[in-house]
Amino acid sequence: MSSPVDESVSFPRLQARSLRFTLGVPRNLTVSPDGSRVFFVRTPDGSTRTGSLWAYDADSGEETCVVDASALLGAEGEQLSPEERARRERSRESAAGIVAYAMDEACEIATFALSGKVWVSRTRSAGARALPTAGSAIDPRVDPTGRRIAYATDGALRVIGVDGTLDYPIAEPDGDHVVWGLAEFVAAEEMDRHRGYWWAPDGESLLVERYDESPVATWYVADPAEPSKPPVEHRYPAAGTADALVSLWHVRLDGSRTEITWDHGRFPYLTRVSWTPHGDPLIQVMSRDQKDAAVLAVELESGETTLVRGQSDEVWVDVMQGVPAYAPGGRLVTLEDHGDTKTLFVDGEPVSPPELQIRSVVSLGAEGAIVTASEDPTQIHLHAIGYDGEDYPLSEGPGVWSGTERGGTAVRIRAGMESPFPTVTVMRGGSTVGNIASHPLHPGIHPEVRFLEAGEDAIRTAVLFPSGHEHGNAAGLPILMNPYGGPHAQRVMRSAKPYLEAQWIADQGFCVVVADGRGTPGRGRAWDRAIRDDFAGVTLDDQVVALETVADTYGADVDTSRVGIMGWSYGGYLSALAVLRRPDVFHAAVAGAPVTEWRLYDTFYTERYLGNPGEQPEVYDANSLLTAIDPDVDLPPLMIVHGMVDDNVVVAHTLRLSSALLAAGKPHTVLPLTGVTHMTPQEVVAENLAQLQVDFLRRALRA
Incomplete structure (x- = not known):
């Protein structure tokens, strides 16, 4: 149940205070092997950022707080090391307290990091204790047998007994820029791989990543608002430059190791x-x-590998969640393109229905896999796909579904349009036990979303008018495009929460349009790869098509002579591009943390879509904002917003664009955010930033 609406607090502040209304909502769910308990992280309410570990009894429906993180932290609160801050930045984690935990196979032991310490909890009784570890600990993980915990610190990987004995290193840095047991930058930022070591099922050894960043260029991230502080050195693998050297080792508990x-x-x-x-x-x-x-299959004693499945694509191979993996019986499970469909493969053969776009593998059982999948790209459902190809839908009703299942207990999470908050239902033996409670802040508004399919490509488009809008009763509202529009992220989904901010913006006097053009996920191989070598052309063209469809559909309700666009990250790039390339269509823009020159963005992401800049510099020039400035065309009002200590999209992107605009005599506005990274979790900053952006667009578009 959400908390009552506080009408004295603005929506932007509520959104910032609640971390976009994620606080108070259960997450990170784990079902015990016997199905009797469901573990999860939840903050006590919708504004407190400190998460605790909870358990839900799948027989009685009762909840128990296993570990109260606030009690462990005390009055000082949480203190994070620079390494842990960087790790959370990669995973876009803004919450505090217990944000992640790891458990043994039986779910009897849980471990997590707080303020750089390793804590261990025996989950049958409440509470936890800190272990006497060395250094500031990152990513502790208990072995499957529940005897030992590994953790990373100061470039080393160490092991300690769950009773606090025998803390010792099993791998230590052998160079100035060598790290063991953590994921390198591009793995965490772009591959969605946030781990750097993996326990053996018997708990007697580990596979451990070693990376060496010495070949990677050193960049310096400084906060000009703090001139007394030296810049922070940051190894950044920009497109066309050297990546970290990554290797994998089989490491035994005595520290002996074999390279894979x-x-x-x-x-x-x-x-x-x-x-x-x-x-x-x-x-x-x-x-x-x-x-x-x-x-590749790994032979542990020798470290040699054997090819078990080759994967190739003339454009790129996708990296998918939950695979590759061996299922019970030794079946090899992968997700691969089969025609234009992302398909579940078992031992090299496609088994899932051709109409299902499989998005991830949730778990593998004796008879089949539980997956997330889409027929309609605006919805995600749970399916059980048998290894014989039988499809068993596990979710009913429109929305975005996720969940997990083990030991006869299933957890079903549904986010739909009727509520901004997900419902987390626990089912035992096929019968519903109850819902795990949520305690989010209430946003005070509810999105009123109209869905369209724009153009010949049926671009999924969401349209929001001011609350209670009746067609024909408002003359010519300005239109505000609000895209992400690039790879890896969808905005147009049948789930209410992602539209809360868009509805608030609409309520300021706009028709807000969110469109997922080519390159966004969930629509197959051809759709994904249409953007290869052409971010600037394809993604911008699709926003124009969506805009034209909205104008055709709603006629006098909208005014195409007053069109703005705003977005963050790729959406920021797209927003600045729109007023530079198509000032005939777009009349104002707010570009947040935009990539302006793709040679300054990282290897794995950029080279996937634009190739290597050393081999095709013309592609990078064609997609750069710096080359999109026409000195003979007036630039519509443009505000560029950037966090000064962003280590992902560094502030040099905005500074270079601003310099090029100034050299061309193009007036524009730059809003620097001191002390802010690629995220803006600070409550007051986030509130004022939202209001400043909307006020800028209202003035520019005469709203």
């Missing part, structure tokens, strides 16, 4: 690691151009 061998020259990227009881460890490695990948 593969052709690093051909496959420099380590994208996935899986180690289940059903076969040898599996790794997926990938070529620099991402057109070839190999699934």
Whole structure:
């Protein structure tokens, strides 16, 4: 149940205070092997950022707080090391307290990090204790047997008993820029791989990543608002430059180790690691151009690898969640393109229905896999796909579904349009036990979304008018496009919460349009790859098509002579591009943290879509904002917003664009955010930033 509406607080402040209304909502769910308990993280309410570990009894429906993180932290609160801050930045984690935890196979032992300490909890009784570890700990993980905990610190990987005895290193840095047991920058930022080590099923050894950043260029991230502080050195692998050198080692508890061998020259990227009881460890490695990948089985004693599945694509190979992996019985499970459909493969054969776009593998059982999948790209459902190809839908009703299942207990999470908050239902033996409680802040508004399919490509488009809008009763509202519009992220989904901010903006006197053009996920291989070498052309064209469809559909309700666009990150790039390339269509823009020159963005992401700048510089020039400035055309009002200590899209992007605009005599506005990274979790900053952006657009568009 959400908390009552506080009408004295603005929506932007509520959104910032609640971390976009995620606080108070259960997350990170784990079902015990016997299905009796469901563990999860939840903050006590919708404005407190400190998460605690909870357990839900799947028989009685009762909740118990296993670990109260606030009690452990005391009055001082949480203190994070620079390494942990960087790790959370990569995963876009703004909450505090227990944000992640790891458990043994039986779910009897849980471990997590707080203020750099490793804590351990025996989950049958409340409470936890800190272990006497060395250094500031990152990513502690208990072994499957519940005897030992590994953790990363100061570039080393260490192991300690769950009773606090025998804390010792099993791998230590052997160079100034060598790190063991953590994911390198591009893995965490772009591959969605946030781990750097994996326990053996028997708890007697580990697979451990070693990366060496010495070949990677050093950049310096400084906060000009703090001139007494030195710049922070940051190894950043920009497109066309050297990546970190990554290797994988089988490390035994006595510290002896064997390197896992593969052709690093051909496959420099380590994208996935899986180690289940059903076969040898599996790794997926990938070529620099991402057109070839190999699934390799690891022979632990020798470190040699054997090819079990080759993967290739003339454009790029996708890195998917939950695969590759061995299922019970030793079946090899992968997700691969089959025609224009992302398909579940078992031992090299496609088994899932051709109408389902499989998005991820949730779990693998004896009879089949539980997956997330879409027929309509605006919805995600849960399916059980048998290894014989039978499809069993597990979710009913429109929305975005997720969940997990184990030991006869299923957790179903549904986000729909009727409420901004998900429903988390626990089912035991096929019968509903109850819902895990949520305690979010109430936003005070509810999105009123109209869905369209724009143009010949049926671009999924969401349209929001001011609350209570009746067609024909408002003359010519200005239109505000609000895209992300690039790879990896969808905005147009049948889930209410993502539209809360768009509804608030609409209520300020706009028709807000959100469109997912080509390149956004969930619509198959051809759709994904249409953007190869052409961010600027394809993604901008699709926003124009969506705009034209809205104008045709709503006629006099909208005014196409007053069109603005605003977005963040790729959406910021798209917003600045719109007023530079198409000032005939777009009359004002707010560009947040935009990539303005793709040579300054990282290797794995940028080269996947635009190739290597050393091999096709003309592609980078064509997609750069710096070359999109026409000195003979007036620039519509443009505000560029950037966090000064952003280490992902560095502020140099905005500074270079601003300099080029100034050199061309183009007036524009730059809003620097001191002390802010790629995220803006600070409550007052986020509130004022939202209001400043809307006020800028209202003035520019005469709203």
